[in-house]
Amino acid sequence: MSGLLPLTGRELKKWYRNMVFFITGLLQPIFWIALFGSAFDIAKFLPHSALENTFGTTSYITFIIGGVLTSTSLFTALFSGTSIIFDRRLGNMARFLVSPIHRSSIVFAKVLSTTVRILVQAVILIGVAFIIPNGLILSNGISLLGIFIITAALIMVAFSFSSIFSIIAIRLKRQETIFGIINLINLPLLFASYALFPPSFMPAWLRNVAAYNPVSWSSQAIRNVILNGTLTGSVLNSTLEYMLYLLLLTIFMLVLVYFVSEKEIRD
Amino acid sequence: MHKDEYVIETDKLAKTYPGGIKAVKGIDMKIQRGQIYGFLGPNGAGKTTTIKMLSTSIKPTSGTARVMGYDISKDSMKVRKVIGVVPQDLTTDEDLKGIENMELVGRFYDIPPRESRKKAEELLDLVDLTEFGNKYVSTYSGGMRKRLELIVGLIHNPKVLFLDEPTLGLDVQTRTKMWEYIRKVKEEFGMTIVLTSHYLEEVDELADIISIIDHGQIVVTGTPEELKNSLQGDIIEATFSDSMQSKKFGEYSKSVDVTYPKENVVRMKVKDSDMEVPHIMKYMSDNNLSPIRFSISKPSLDQVFLDYTGREIREEEAGDTRKAQMNMRRLRK
Numbered sequence A: 001m002s003g004l005l006p007l008t009g010r011e012l013k014k015w016y017r018n019m020v021f022f023i024t025g026l027l028q029p030i031f032w033i034a035l036f037g038s039a040f041d042i043a044k045f046l047p048h049s050a051l052e053n054t055f056g057t058t059s060y061i062t063f064i065i066g067g068v069l070t071s072t073s074l075f076t077a078l079f080s081g082t083s084i085i086f087d088r089r090l091g092n093m094a095r096f097l098v099s100p101i102h103r104s105s106i107v108f109a110k111v112l113s114t115t116v117r118i119l120v121q122a123v124i125l126i127g128v129a130f131i132i133p134n135g136l137i138l139s140n141g142i143s144l145l146g147i148f149i150i151t152a153a154l155i156m157v158a159f160s161f162s163s164i165f166s167i168i169a170i171r172l173k174r175q176e177t178i179f180g181i182i183n184l185i186n187l188p189l190l191f192a193s194y195a196l197f198p199p200s201f202m203p204a205w206l207r208n209v210a211a212y213n214p215v216s217w218s219s220q221a222i223r224n225v226i227l228n229g230t231l232t233g234s235v236l237n238s239t240l241e242y243m244l245y246l247l248l249l250t251i252f253m254l255v256l257v258y259f260v261s262e263k264e265i266r267d
Numbered sequence B: 001m002h003k004d005e006y007v008i009e010t011d012k013l014a015k016t017y018p019g020g021i022k023a024v025k026g027i028d029m030k031i032q033r034g035q036i037y038g039f040l041g042p043n044g045a046g047k048t049t050t051i052k053m054l055s056t057s058i059k060p061t062s063g064t065a066r067v068m069g070y071d072i073s074k075d076s077m078k079v080r081k082v083i084g085v086v087p088q089d090l091t092t093d094e095d096l097k098g099i100e101n102m103e104l105v106g107r108f109y110d111i112p113p114r115e116s117r118k119k120a121e122e123l124l125d126l127v128d129l130t131e132f133g134n135k136y137v138s139t140y141s142g143g144m145r146k147r148l149e150l151i152v153g154l155i156h157n158p159k160v161l162f163l164d165e166p167t168l169g170l171d172v173q174t175r176t177k178m179w180e181y182i183r184k185v186k187e188e189f190g191m192t193i194v195l196t197s198h199y200l201e202e203v204d205e206l207a208d209i210i211s212i213i214d215h216g217q218i219v220v221t222g223t224p225e226e227l228k229n230s231l232q233g234d235i236i237e238a239t240f241s242d243s244m245q246s247k248k249f250g251e252y253s254k255s256v257d258v259t260y261p262k263e264n265v266v267r268m269k270v271k272d273s274d275m276e277v278p279h280i281m282k283y284m285s286d287n288n289l290s291p292i293r294f295s296i297s298k299p300s301l302d303q304v305f306l307d308y309t310g311r312e313i314r315e316e317e318a319g320d321t322r323k324a325q326m327n328m329r330r331l332r333k
């Protein structure tokens, strides 16, 4: 896939060189975890036994870290789409289109570089979650498989969401349009999911909707690892099920990006 | 590719944009190796659309074209490998340095980094940008950016170079300098160049062959000389001190148009002044005519344009200035 590496390199170079952008990108997950952790700290209102029953932990941050990691990915993935529009508006796209590279590599470079950024954010976010008061506790430890699941889930979420936003942007000329679409879908995606609250907190209809939401799949998979340490039995099965859904979604999105971008991308 | 084949050959190449705008309505042209081929036409004539089709960034609605023997629709990847393109709008990345832009494009062509850097330095030198290679493009002036655009399209030694309005929005001096660079490129690399412009002086100055394009169609093609000659009218004007002489001069030949724009001034429209003037000289000396002023003017491309499109290219100028300003704003941003 010619063009993929140089274009991904370009994206990352532009990212770390733009200090303000770089730092705000890293601060965002820190704010998330700090604000969610304290503002929604349900541990203050509920007795410990109730917390253990519904959340599986007495630390809310431990409960939502999977959700925060996932939603940070969701919000960062949006840059894939906006930067395609910027490339078009600033004329860079015209250069790519007359160069002997696959058109899909233009889009895959966005997806890939966004995934790298999301992973860097994730590492920082987990680090911060550990050090803040009443933060992340791995009371049951963590296994190699667990680390693999967290990483794989985040990569798949990053790939899928960046792909979705890239496809939306593939013919768009105006940033406003994509921001409009994003405002429309991001918050529903976040709140109609298991990212912030367990399924048992939700009315039945919402719970059913959330079951089909990729944000739920990734949040739950990561949560299962964080809360249980080693996965066994039904928890292992449900985790693997979520991972399978994510994998199918990722493959579907990658194929879709390939065909749509080879055919439809314009300057 | 055989020697006698054309570098570019199109067959009824046409593009209708969504919304039904017929931007290009069936263009046939043949471009020979080593030529600078000038596309002259007013705003909206279809120049950019034609270049975009030939450089494979958009697909034609109908018709075909071959570039270096490769079909633009079926073999677009092969076409892209052998062409260099300098689009009308700027394409370099402001967040990268000049040389980084060139190296990035070099990697698109799988040029080894070391080779690519060497070539980039050579090209920066060619357009006098050596000291700015390591500066961010966002700090360049408009003229510098246009020069960088030119050489970015050359990093891979293309066989054919498309230049879409390479001097749009530049001041007169910078434009002249740009012409110099374009000529250097042609001489040093022996490229075939397709150039679009709506500046008459520009194509007159640079092009070996010109096609005038208007409303999506080629109205006429030829060398600048041929086009001017095709108007069949060099103007010879002679001023005499008295009406006797001017009258006698006016009787020179029945087969030329004679007018008398002022008293004692005779204007003749002759087919080819180079052939006619010796006869005129002889006639004057035979008849003892001695003009106090004698001038020969060949028609300019301005007249050619007027003749073939029915309007002056200057009429477009109002819109052109606005566009140039917009372009400069973009250049600065």
Ligand SMILES: Nc1ncnc2c1ncn2[C@@H]1O[C@H](COP(=O)(O)OP(=O)(O)OP(=O)(O)O)[C@@H](O)[C@H]1O
Residues within 6 Å of the ligand: B017, B018, B019, B021, B022, B023, B041, B042, B043, B044, B045, B046, B047, B048, B049, B050, B088, B198
């Ligand atoms: N993407 C597009 N969608 C719809 N119409 C277009 C598009 N691009 C160009 N056109 C129309 O096609 C016609 C030809 O445009 P084109 O850009 O090829 O002209 P041009 O000769 O390059 O003009 P200029 O000197 O202004 O650059 C114009 O009427 C223009 O409005």
Ligand SMILES: [Mg+2]
Residues within 6 Å of the ligand: B047, B048, B049, B088, B164, B165
């Ligand atoms: Mg144009």
